[in-house]
């Protein structure tokens with residue numbers, strides 16, 4: 001990695017490992033080439049492991065961004081007039097609600113103030129009141145850094161016969177979630193986040209129940225590219241190491257994804273393996289950043305620690321500083337992001353820390369340093385060396 005290249009520490013896209021880059025940058029494989037068929041098959045098998053998918057669940061990988069997976073969830077699971085409940089913790093819950101309205105769903109939104117999670121009691125009450133076909137929850141909202149207990153939402157919905165769709169775009173492979181107990185029916189993500197891949201793939205696993213809902217649909221099929229039924233035979237063929245074609249897959253990205261998911265499956269940290277190790281790393285890294293942020297006197301938008309995801313820090317600007325901070329940090333070689341929540345946009349900035357970079361202490365420490373130097377340049381004097389030491393002390397612990 002070139003020393004002088006700016007580090008991309010936004011909440012996606014993220015830095016990727018040298019092996020992922022190499023796999024991506026090779027000559028384009030054909031979609032029926034034996035090496036591509038093998039890579040696709042491996043990717044789907046590894047998704048079953050990372051998602052903790054039960055028997056009968058179906059993994060999908062489709063060229064597009066995370067929003068495509070959201071569209072596919074809505075288009076396959078909903079028919080006009082059916083009720084949906086959206087647990088709203090920020091910007092991306094609003095997008096999900098809009099997608100659902102456009103497929104004709106009757107949408108009820110249960111929202112929290114920006115920076116807060118929705119209480120599980122409120123979710124439970126809304127489930128009882130609305131009796132939705134499905135509840136939609138964002139595991140970590142990228143606009144606020146708020147984390148919901150998606151597993152618990154799934155259990156509440158399951159007990160009432162409703163489906164649960166989890167937007168894991170800012171959480172999958174970084175926050176604990178399992179489909180094993182049948183409480184989650186569709187868990188979706190995009191490649192550019194904690195999976196540590198370049199942007200361009202929508203990835204999700206649908207439960208047997210979700211596949212049944214599509215199969216029993218009465219109001220005509222969803223748009224062709226969005227239809228589970230278009231893609232299922234393709235995914236089955238690749239997993240059986242057979243050639244197939246419906247629409248051209250992003251072949252370079254699939255090769256990169258086979259490598260990136262292998263890195264996660266083979267990870268080991270604090271005595272645990274695979275995705276559990278990756279999840280533990282994200283918690284560890286969030287803690288180490290927290291030690292540095294405290295030295296800088298920075299406060300999270302999500303004030304309650306339990307309601308805070310581990311994949312990013314959404315931090316309020318110190319008094320007298322605003323979005324000009326981003327430019328000052330960039331001068332020191334690191335790109336961080338501004339605010340995104342429409343109501344608070346100018347009040348905070350975001351540092352992404354997800355995916356492969358969680359294994360790279362030196363890159364993370366460079367981020368601590370650049371943010372500190374940026375703060376100093378913006379007129380907020382902080383002790384950069386002390387923050388680096390606090391980071392290192394926690395990271396190495």
Ligand code: PMP
Nearest residue numbers: 065066067092142167169170190
């Ligand atoms: N949901 C969440 C939580 C996200 O963070 C994002 C993207 N930042 C999306 C959905 C939409 O994904 P994409 O930009 O890949 O379409």
